Amino acid sequence: MFEPTTETRGLAATFKLLLIGDSNVGKSNILLRFTDDTFLPPEEASATIGVDFKVKLVDIDDERYKLTIWDTAGQERFRTLTSSYYRGAQGIILVYDVSRRETFEHLDRWLNELNTYCSAQDVVKIIIGNKVDKESERAVSVQEGAEYARKVQSLFIECSAKTSVGVHEAMDELVREIVNTPSLWQKQNTRPAAGNVRIQNSEGESWLSGCGC
């Protein structure tokens, strides 16, 4: 598990992570749970328009890493500039809802998009089955999820952004795998690429959309 980040320490690297998956599977809430330990109930949640991101520092094995985590819109009509979101990403988080089978069946489409736009060949993927708190409505078994992930060479975990079970473990697994794949980030390209767009997030911070730094 990540250690708390209190004192100032040099950064070992910055990683760009991207959340993708159907609308309403809980991408924004997974991010909110991970960065702010909060959850937005249905009456307060709203669809992501375009893209948002959050920045978080984490410590792993005495090294500090900065994560920029990009939350993309699941709704097709908001998915403009898609290719620039993928550029420079070291980790991709594919989310489905364990209580809505079609969101699991659509993972093939999301993987196709990822393979089309991702610049890094060895990008680390994690498939997350969210909303395990809705056990009585489960429509995808944990074995099916794990089997699919194995087939597409992805990490796998189930979680609930609502109860927080599995969320930190998922991010921990993903970041550790990136740390263990130095070829992905040690030749980090910080040169802004064509098509980059400066994005401002909901908290007023700004970042280049295609920068893996």
Ligand SMILES: Nc1nc2c(ncn2[C@@H]2O[C@H](COP(=O)(O)OP(=O)(O)OP(=O)(O)O)[C@@H](O)[C@H]2O)c(=O)[nH]1
């Ligand atoms: N029961 C339950 N509900 C959840 C969970 N995570 C998210 N939700 C609810 O699911 C709905 C969609 O959550 P979002 O986080 O906005 O989903 P999203 O994938 O970001 O959706 P888009 O922005 O449209 O792509 C909201 O009503 C959330 O309150 C969870 O773990 N359990």
